[in-house]
Amino acid sequence: xxxxxxxxxxxxxxxxxxxxxxxxxxxxxxxxxxxxxxxxxxxxxxxxxxxxxxxxxxxxxxxxxxxxxxxxxxxxxxxxxxxxxxxxxxxxxxxxxxxxxxxxxxxxxxxxxxxxxxxxxxxxxxxxxxxxxxxxxxxxxxxxxxxxxxxxxxxxxxxxxxxxxxxxxxxxxxxxxxxxxxxxxxxxxxxxxxxxxxxxxxxxxxxxxxxxxxxxxxxxxxxxxxxxxxxxxxxxxxxxxxxxxxxxxxxxxxxxxxxxxxxxxxxxxxxxxxxxxxxxxxxxxxxxxxxxxxxxxxxxxxxxxxxxxxxxxxxxxxxxxxxxxxxxxxxxxxxxx
Amino acid sequence: xxxxxxxxxxxxxxxxxxxxxxxxxxxxxxxxxxxxxxxxxxxxxxxxxxxxxxxxxxxxxxxxxxxxxxxxxxxxxxxxxxxxxxxxxxxxxxxxxxxxxxxxxxxxxxxxxxxxxxxxxxxxxxxxxxxxxxxxxxxxxxxxxxxxxxxxxxxxxxxxxxxxxxxxxxxxxxxxxxxxxxxxxxxxxxxxxxxxxxxxxxxxxxxxxxxxxxxxxxxxxxxxxxxxxxxxxxxxxxxxxxxxxxxxxxxxxxxxxxxxxxxxxxxxxxxxxxxxxxxxxxxxxxxxxxxxxxxxxxxxxxxxxxxxxxxxxxxxxxxxxxxxxxxxxxxxxxxxx
Numbered sequence: 001x002x003x004x005x006x007x008x009x010x011x012x013x014x015x016x017x018x019x020x021x022x023x024x025x026x027x028x029x030x031x032x033x034x035x036x037x038x039x040x041x042x043x044x045x046x047x048x049x050x051x052x053x054x055x056x057x058x059x060x061x062x063x064x065x066x067x068x069x070x071x072x073x074x075x076x077x078x079x080x081x082x083x084x085x086x087x088x089x090x091x092x093x094x095x096x097x098x099x100x101x102x103x104x105x106x107x108x109x110x111x112x113x114x115x116x117x118x119x120x121x122x123x124x125x126x127x128x129x130x131x132x133x134x135x136x137x138x139x140x141x142x143x144x145x146x147x148x149x150x151x152x153x154x155x156x157x158x159x160x161x162x163x164x165x166x167x168x169x170x171x172x173x174x175x176x177x178x179x180x181x182x183x184x185x186x187x188x189x190x191x192x193x194x195x196x197x198x199x200x201x202x203x204x205x206x207x208x209x210x211x212x213x214x215x216x217x218x219x220x221x222x223x224x225x226x227x228x229x230x231x232x233x234x235x236x237x238x239x240x241x242x243x244x245x246x247x248x249x250x251x252x253x254x255x256x257x258x259x260x261x262x263x264x265x266x267x268x269x270x271x272x273x274x275x276x277x278x279x280x281x282x283x284x285x286x287x288x289x290x291x292x293x294x295x296x297x298x299x300x301x302x303x304x305x306x307x308x309x310x311x312x313x314x315x316x317x318x319x320x321x322x323x324x325x326x327x328x329x330x331x332x333x334x335x336x337x
Numbered sequence: 338x339x340x341x342x343x344x345x346x347x348x349x350x351x352x353x354x355x356x357x358x359x360x361x362x363x364x365x366x367x368x369x370x371x372x373x374x375x376x377x378x379x380x381x382x383x384x385x386x387x388x389x390x391x392x393x394x395x396x397x398x399x400x401x402x403x404x405x406x407x408x409x410x411x412x413x414x415x416x417x418x419x420x421x422x423x424x425x426x427x428x429x430x431x432x433x434x435x436x437x438x439x440x441x442x443x444x445x446x447x448x449x450x451x452x453x454x455x456x457x458x459x460x461x462x463x464x465x466x467x468x469x470x471x472x473x474x475x476x477x478x479x480x481x482x483x484x485x486x487x488x489x490x491x492x493x494x495x496x497x498x499x500x501x502x503x504x505x506x507x508x509x510x511x512x513x514x515x516x517x518x519x520x521x522x523x524x525x526x527x528x529x530x531x532x533x534x535x536x537x538x539x540x541x542x543x544x545x546x547x548x549x550x551x552x553x554x555x556x557x558x559x560x561x562x563x564x565x566x567x568x569x570x571x572x573x574x575x576x577x578x579x580x581x582x583x584x585x586x587x588x589x590x591x592x593x594x595x596x597x598x599x600x601x602x603x604x605x606x607x608x609x610x611x612x613x614x615x616x617x618x619x620x621x622x623x624x625x626x627x628x629x630x631x632x633x634x635x636x637x638x639x640x641x642x643x644x645x646x647x648x649x650x651x652x653x654x655x656x657x658x659x660x661x662x663x664x665x666x667x668x669x670x671x672x673x674x
Contacts, residue, residue, distance in 0.1 A: 203575045207544030238540045241621040262614045272609035275575050277599045284578045
């Protein structure tokens with residue numbers, strides 16, 4: 001990889017993916033402080049939503065402590081230049097949620113589906129464009145589909161009007177050569193911009209990020225202090241330092257982005273984003289990172305090894321929305337003991 | 338990278354590099370528990386010494402709570418198959434220390450010098466061979482020398498009798514393409530085996546480890562829960578999972594290695610090995626990871642930003658042994674404020 005001085009777009013997901021780690025209990029004060037810090041540091045886009053996207057606040061996915069529309073509006077108020085993204089999973093969020101988010105100040109929508117389900121998102125992508133938003137297709141659990149399938153689904157997103165399509169490593173399961181293969185294929189077969197969203201369950205978030213950039217991705221996600229589901233995301237402030245060393249231009253200032261990470265986020269995060277027993281096995285077996293806290297609760301309730309639950313969920317190819325399977329598997333393992 | 342089924346040798350440095358993070362206060366009980374866990378999991382080699390190697394216990398480098406010879410003997414007692422390595426920095430450790438370590442049960446010595454100083458290690462390498470140890474040359478701060486210089490120094494080590502030569506990223510400063518370039522050159526110009534030791538200051542320890550393996554390294558260091566200087570090392574138990582996914586053979590069992598990480602090491606580590614302000618800047622500016630706690634103390638004493646101290650140390654190309662520079666730089670920054 002050589003210095004290119006090409007412009008990369010960094011999108012910080014602390015206030016959305018981090019919602020999982022915070023058990024969806026972000027306060028307005030926390031959101032304002034992070035938003036101010038990101039805006040000051042020069043971050044171009046950052047995402048604010050429930051961890052499972054607009055409308056995610058529910059018994060199944062976890063209730064938000066503060067209404068996300070209030071959080072989006074608060075974040076928007078703090079911004080001089082940064083633009084706010086929202087995540088929308090069709091089936092969890094509805095079109096009215098998106099319209100309300102735009103009222104609150106959102107300028108970008110990322111419509112997220114399982115890697116094989118892009119076709120459920122046609123109307124949401126079209127709505128995003130109609131509302132004047134920067135509109136993104138977000139293919140989750142990208143490790144679960146062969147490269148050709150991923151390309152096919154990405155082309156669907158592009159055909160609906162998505163301006164950027166992401167390959168999303170929701171389980172932190174991709175290896176660098178798998179990331180490179182996927183992003184290269186997307187770059188080859190699509191005309192729109194390509195994005196990458198990583199998780200650090202195998203300690204490979206930064207490796208995958210660099211592989212994605214080398215292969216042609218121009219939109220890259222990260223979170224401050226890695227705050228996110230599972231073992232968290234590519235660490236935004238570290239990525240700024242690494243990209244600077246590699247000669248890429250992000251227009252983000254290093255000390256200010258470190259300051260919001262270490263003086264704001266580090267102060268309220270409930271625990272460090274280490275790679276522990278459960279989160280490692282999620283990456284190893286390819287299980288959705290947002291299943292982590294649910295799995296730990298089930299392991300405790302049924303007195304079984306959380307790793308065994310996760311390996312079985314991986315074997316069954318469980319995907320987002322199948323949270324009920326966690327308890328079913330835990331119960332089965334307890335009975336078979 | 339493809340599955341190769343070639344055998345990789347993993348060397349765990351928790352009980353040596355982790356000594357920095359523990360402020361050299363490992364107890365005999367902790368060392369026995371870690372040694373037992375590593376041995377049970379099937380780890381082939383692990384290292385036990387003061388963080389700065391044999392004889393490192395001193396006011397300058399930090400006093401060990403328990404004599405390292407006692408710790409080496411205790412670890413050796415716990416092992417059915419694993420072999421114990423010791424680190425020796427000529428100038429800090431002396432030949433008598435090595436002889437004593439062999440009495441205590443050490444089977445491998447890693448003779449460590451700054452990347453341009455291999456010639457000070459001739460007699461130590463020769464002594465290692467004479468004592469029947471697996472004998473290793475360990476070139477620290479490998480990012481500070483051009484590739485040709487690194488190769489020249491590695492060839493010196495090989496000429497003295499080293500059976501393995503390591504490129505050691507002491508500052509966590511190497512980028513994956515730089516690691517690949519260095520290990521490829523060593524592989525091309527040397528006949529002995531090649532090793533790699535990484536630090537995670539830029540969240541690239543695992544990326545560099547995979548780059549090193551692809552380029553021909555067959556000895557790889559890691560530490561449990563990353564316990565080590567700076568932001569810590571490549572996380573051993575995660576590496577076992579990743580190498581398994583890639584099809585490499587390590588003969589280490591995943592659940593048992595995770596258990597010693599999460600049920601033993603995690604319980605006594607004083608703080609998580611996150612990438613924070615100081616440790617990030619060490620990787621960014623290329624400063625020796627074991628300087629971290631000393632720098633933080635100086636930053637507090639002189640009320641200056643630890644990052645400014647580290648960036649100035651990087652500019653001055655400070656190397657191990659120049660710990661006095663930390664206070665000098667901090668004092669200079671305080672005066673110039």
